[in-house]
Amino acid sequence: MRRAFELAREAAERGDRPYGSVLVRDDEVVMADSNRVHTEDDVRRHPELHLAYRACRAFDPDERAATVMYTSTEPCPMCAGGMTTAGFGRVVYSVGGDELDELGGSEPPVRSAAILDGVSEVVGPILNDEGRRIHRELA
DSSP states (O other), X not given: OHHHHHHXXXXXXXXXXXXXXXXXXXXXXXXXEEOOTTTTTOTTOXXXXXXXXXXXXXXXXXXXXXXXXXXXXXXXXXXXXXXXXHTXXXXXXXXXXXXXXXXXXXXXXXXXXXXXXXXXXXXXXXXXXXXXXXXXXXX
16 A cells, blocks of 8 residues: 555656555555556546556456555546456555545545445555545645
8 A cells, every 4th residue: 555655646746636556466566557647638547547457458357356456545436447347356445535525636426336346345444544644735
């Protein structure tokens, strides 16, 4: 999770919103990404969605099912929808979508657990105080 936090900070320093994500399999980071919506001028460049895309190209379904995504903030509905195709075993987030409104974002109409139900286990919030601090300081 702390690597996802580093990536979120890097995104904010670049001018993007503070979101970062990593994919872990067998206790090793196999892919990492940060938000690039503004700097790439591409609404699809949320780290969760981009990692799902990359994972589908690089790993077979069994490898993806053995992979955990750690993400600084709960995936939005767009990202969770894309992640259903990836089929990660677990998604672990720090800041919940229900907390975003008070932190300067907007609460998603549907939570990721509802979208990923039956596909990926969704766990969070984890290290919530640290994740919230990033949003308060950098968003």
